[in-house]
Amino acid sequence: MLAVRDLAATRGGLRLIEGVSFDLLPGQALVLRGPNGIGKTTLLRTIAGLQPAAAGTVDLPPEGLAYAGHADGLKATLTVTENLTFWARIFGQSDIGNALEAMDLVQLADRPAQNLSAGQKRRLGLARLLVTGRRLWLLDEPTVSLDRASVALFATAVRAHLAAGGAALMATHIDLGLDDAGTLDLTPFRARFPAAGQGDGFDEAFA
Template identity: 65%
Template sequence: MLLDVHDLSCARGGVPVLEHVSFALAAGEVLVLRGPNGSGKTTLLRTIAGLQPPLAGEIRAAPGAIAYAAHADGLKATLTVAENLAFWAGIYGTGDIAGALAAFALEGLADRPAQNLSAGQKRRLGLARLLVTGRPVWALDEPTVSLDAAAVEMFAEAVRTHVAAGGAALIATHIELGLAGLTLDVGQFRASAETRVSDFDEAFL
């Protein structure tokens, strides 16, 4: 398994949100998280990504296996599209950015500063970063925000390519992406108690 979540409980702002969450992701698998706003999808993804500690349970994955993408695009405004991708490729030691540019139709924008991109173009560039991480597990929180229909299909195709190559994807989304995979309704794991955890560390929130 690339990711094994066992009996996980997590909190938002020190208040328990989900409890006893268990699932596993193997190479080639996609799992879509469903549930209304506020149901705990983001909290679950942040916990799995290591941005906040779990209240209980285990998250088993190889060190450095998870690439996380949420609402922030994580771009340096004054760097060009190519420079942004090259920066992240350098961080992760993967080098080549040509595939990431092509996957999200960014070749024609390669020399444009990120600050001059439209919201949709910035989102495509933010998602293109996933392709230069070299990480097998993608944990994605509403990745299609600001994308038009054509860009949504680019993203879906990038996920298909990733899992076909032995990766896996965990995606919280309200839209249908046309991806073969399973769904998990996080509502079934809603915490039964809302007692605040006094010493909860959520410094990254």
């Protein structure tokens, strides 16, 4: 599903991490660990192709991936249904019913995104993952703004994704109850001698 070899990633022109290698198979989840600022977001963005790698290779599935960053990436004046329909069409999909149910958005389907609470917006942002049809999910702190019940909904969605042969790479401090999830501590991969590289610090919400 995903093979990363000797990857080095930069932010703001400085190399943060280097020599990162791992494999992610269908049905597996991997959680990135490490102190704030070590490069978890930068690594995810590099794997997603949102910024170039300073070194190393990333081998992805042919159909690509779905990336969910810190921002919800919603169109404020569109309703919940219209937002999901937009993203489904972008990825060549049409069914949004499962996403609405999975993230408890059915009763909010006709509400404009600008009228949602922070937690509801986050649930809608995560629901987009379910309409992409992509088997590989890259998730950067996906549970921000979610209450306990919503975290449980999201964890259930991730488990269903894995059970269907998908995979997930995520940076999170929350225990999602994914019993078989592996962990990758990025601390050993911190760059000893930060080198100049490319990186603009922009955080896309979704790709």
